[in-house]
Amino acid sequence: MNVLALNWKKRCPFFEKSAILEVGNTSIFHYLISNFLxxxxxxxxxxxxxxxxxxxxxxxxxxxxxxxxxxxxxxxxxxxxxxxxxxxxxxxxxxxxxxxxxxxxxxxxxxxxxxxxxxxxxxxxxxxxxxxxxxxxxxxxxxxxxxxxxxxxx
Known part of the structure; x- marks a missing residue:
């Protein structure tokens, strides 16, 4: 798990662990945060x-x-x-x-x-x-x- 996803996971406890999946250097979690919320x-x-x-x-x-x-x-x-x-x-x-x-x-x-x-x-x-x-x-x-x-x- 990259550091960015780890930090967001700590700050946003309402997201489940399954939301953090890594694809290369970018996590899908970060993609969702920046584009769909x-x-x-x-x-x-x-x-x-x-x-x-x-x-x-x-x-x-x-x-x-x-x-x-x-x-x-x-x-x-x-x-x-x-x-x-x-x-x-x-x-x-x-x-x-x-x-x-x-x-x-x-x-x-x-x-x-x-x-x-x-x-x-x-x-x-x-x-x-x-x-x-x-x-x-x-x-x-x-x-x-x-x-x-x-x-x-x-």
Whole structure:
């Protein structure tokens, strides 16, 4: 079993051992992860009407997050307008909740006077959060590889 498949098996306990079959240097498991598992996106509107333009914009922004982190299971998105807010005028908000296998959910909320700005702010902040998670996972991978190779830093 290659190291990539071993690491995914540790992070994704819901996959069975039979899903990891090696073909040359690439496991079928990795192929399935990268090509056939799609993110489930749920979009809710609060205090405003849903439009196709907003749905498409939100979907585009959420799907762009997969370039920073593969394997996002689902995204629960809530966009809307707050009715009781201490600021005057229209206050729009966007909140993203992403579910990653083997990790706690990532949750980000941002507000702005424009809905599209709020969506952009949330997407940018979520990108930073995903990069943090990816960095932690890569650190764990490096430590495991050092243990496998018998590397001793002292």
């Amino acid at each position: 799609f993110m489930n996106i749920n979009i809710n509107f609060t205090g405003m009407e849903s439009t196709e333009a907003i749905k498409e914009y939100v979907t585009e922004k959420v799907e762009s997050l997969t370039t920073f982190f593969e394997g996002i299971e689902s995204a629960d998105i809530d966009v809307g307008m707050k009715s009781h807010h201490h600021l005057k005028g229209n206050v729009h908000y966007a909140e993203f909740k992403l579910q990653i296998p083997g990790r706690p959910s990532l949750y980000v909320v941002k507000e702005s006077d424009d809905l599209y700005k709020a969506i952009d702010k949330v997407r940018d902040h979520m990108k930073v959060e995903l990069e943090k998670v990816k960095g932690k996972m890569n650190q764990i991978d490096r430590e495991e590889l050092r243990d496998i190779k018998g590397y001793d830093p002292s």
